[in-house]
Amino acid sequence: MSSDGEDYYYEDDYDEGSMDQDSPVSEGMSEPDIVYDVMSPTADEPAPKKPYDVSYKVRTLQEIINMQSKEVRKIQTLLEMPASTATILLRHYQWNSEKLQEQFWNDPAAALLSAGLSPPVSPSTRTGPLPPSPSLLISPRRPTRSSHNPALSPVKRSRAPQPSGPFECPVCCMEFAKEDVVKETFALGCRHRFCRGCWAEYLTGKIRSEGESSRIQCMESGCERIVREEIIDELVPAGVSKRYHNLLNMAFVADAPNLRWCPHPDCEYIIECTQAPPRMLNQLVPTVECNCGRQLCFGCGYLSSHRPVLCKIVRLWERKCADDSETANWLQANTKECSKCQSTIEKNGGCNHMTCKKCKYEFCWVCMGPWSEHGTSWYQCNRFDEKSGVNARDAQAKSRASLERYLHYFNRWANHEHSAKLDAEFYKNTEKKMEQMQNSGNLSWIEVQFAKQAVETVIKARITLKWSYCMAFYLKRNNMTELFEDNQRDLERAVENLGFALEQNIEPDSIAQLRQDITNQTAYVQKRHEILMDDTLKGYLERRWDFSVDI
C-alpha cells in the first residue's frame, strides 16, 4: 500500500457488492513519480482498487440516524402502523426488516407481543384502574388497527373516567391528591401507574447505570411493555435523554454487521462496509481509514492497521504475548526444582552432580535423587533408564528451540512497535529541521515537505514490518515463506537506511543533496512496502500461505 492516497474508493451506492475482482490491478505501475509530489491530487481521488481492498464509506452519526428513519418509514408504510411502533418492532428484530415482515404477516399479534407492544396484561396492582394520562394520549399510539391485530382489539382507547380518588405511588409511597394525579403521575398503555418522579428515577437508572436503551420495560414486575422513545424523552432530564439516544444508535450500529464505530477515542464516525463479512476474514484484511485520519481494522476493530496479518492471527498473537505462558514454558524447559527446598534451579553447564545453592542439598540432575546413593558411579546416573533420559533431553531441547523461535519473532515485533511509539518525537524533530531548512536554505514550504513525507513513510512501513513478524511466526516453513521473508528483509533494510538518513545533521550547503537522497530513499521504501503488502495480501486470495494454526 502506498502511503499517499489509500487504496480505496468511495462507493456511492449502498448495495451488497461482492468482492470487486475485476478492477484493474496496476501491477507494474511506476510508483516513484507520485511520491515526490505531496500536492498530488491522488490523495483526493479514488485510487485504483486492489483485489484485496474493500470498498467502504465513512458515515456520520446523522447519516446513521437517517438510515434508521428510512427503515422505519419503509416498515411504517408496509405494515401501516405508527412510526414509533415500527421503530420498536425493528429494534426488536435487530433491524432485520425481512424477518420482521415475515413474522408480522405470519402472526401480527405474536410479533407485537414479543416486541413488548403487548395489550394491558394488568397483573394485580393497585395501579390498574386509573386511566392513561393525557400525555400518553397525545403521544403516538401503538397500532390499533384492530383488523390486523386481534390481540390489541380489547384495548379500547376510550377516555376512561377521571381518577376517582387520591393515588399512592406504589414505588415511593407518596400520596397524590385527586386533582394532581393526571399532572404528577403517568401510566403506559398497560395502565401501571406511578409518579413521574419514580419514572424519571427508574428510567435514568436503566439508561445511566445499566446502559439499556431499546428494551426498557414498564416498572411493574412481569410487565413486558416497552417504554417508547417519546415517553422517555418526556420523562427524563435532557442529559439522560441524550445518552439514551446515543445508546440507541450504538445498539443500531452493533446490530448491523456492515457497520462499525471508529474505535478511536473522541471519534464519532461510523464505517460502513459490506464487503468484509466475518466469513471473508480468512482471506481479507479490511483495513480502512476513518475521516478522523486514523486507520482501523473493520474486521476486528483493531485500533490501527494490522496488515498484512489476518484478524484471527492477530488475536492469537496478542493472546500469546499477553499471557505469561512463555515464561512458564521457559521455566519448564530449563529448570528443575530442588527436591529438598523446592528452589528453582537452572543448570547452565557442568556435570549432573548438583549442589543446591540455597540448602546445600546434593542431588543428581538426571534422576533428582540424592547424590549419596550414586556411590562411585559419579557423573553417570545409572538409576535412570537410558532411553527416557534421552527423551527427556530431546523434549527439553525441543521446547528450548520453540521458545527461542518465539523470542526471535517477538523481539523484532516489539522493536518495531517500540519504534512506532517513538514516532511522535521523531516527527517533532523533523518538523524542527524543516523549519531550519526554510530559514537557512531559501527553500519554500512546499519544497521541504519531503521530510514529512519521509517520516510518514517510515512510520507506515514500520507498522507493516511489525506485523510481518507476527505473520512469519505463524507461517510454516516452505518456499513461499522464504519469499515472504526476502520481501520482509528488503523492506526492513530500506526502512533502516531511510531512518538513518533522516537523522543526519542538516548543513546549509548539503541540503539539496540530502533532499535528493531522502526523496529517492522514500520512494524506494514505498515501493518495497507496496511489494510486500501486495504480495502478502494477494497470497491470501490465492491461498498461497500455509499457517501452522487453523484459520
Add this chain to the structure above:
Amino acid sequence: MSDARLRRVQKEIRDCAKDKTSQISLEMIDENPFHLIGAFPGPPDTPYEGGYYEVDIVVPDAYPFQPVKMKFITKVYHPNISSASGAICLDILKDAWSPVLTLKSTLISLQSLLCDPVPNDPQDAEVAKHFLTDRQSFNATAKHWAQAYAQAPARKQAQVSGKVATDAEMAGLSEESVKGFTEMGFPREKVIQVLKRLNYRGNVVNTMPMDTVMEALLS
C-alpha cells in the same frame, strides 16, 4: 430520593407487621431500617417444612430502583442457594427486579423458591447434581439440614429416639459408601468431602470406576 427510600422501607415494615396471615417477619438490625433480618417458615410438603429460615437483607441506596441484597443466614440444602455462604440465585434479585417488588414479596419468592428448585441454573453445583441424581436422597439430606440448622421439629423427636443425623447423612451420602473407603484407611472427613464432590450417590455409585474415586482420594 433517599427520603423516598426511608418512607418506603418504613411503610413496608409497618405493613409487614400488620399482616398476620403471611407469616413473614421483618426485623431491623440495630434500629437501622436499611439492614434487616427477614424470616419465614419452610413451605409445607417440602423437606424444609417445619424449619424457620432467616435471611439477611441489605437495602441499597438506590432502592427500590435497585434490587435488595438478600442471603440466607440459616444454612439451606438447596440447588439455588449456596450451602456455604447462603448466596441466592434468583432472577428477581438480579435483572428481573422491578421497583414494585417489596421486601415481603421478595421473601415470599424465596419461600416459593424452596418449593420449586431450578437445578438447571444452580448456585451450588454439588447440591444441584445431588438433586438431579437421586431426588429421594436429596430430600433426606435437605430434611437433615432443616432439622440441624433450621430447628425443624423432627430434630427433637430424633434426639428423643437417640438418632441424630450423621456426618454422612448431612452430606447426602450413604453410610455404606463412606465406610467402604474409611475402611481402606482414608480419613472420614476426606472421604466425605471427596464423595460429595464426585456426587457419589444413586446410580453413580455403580457406574463410577473405582480408580476415579481412588485418584481423587489420593490427590
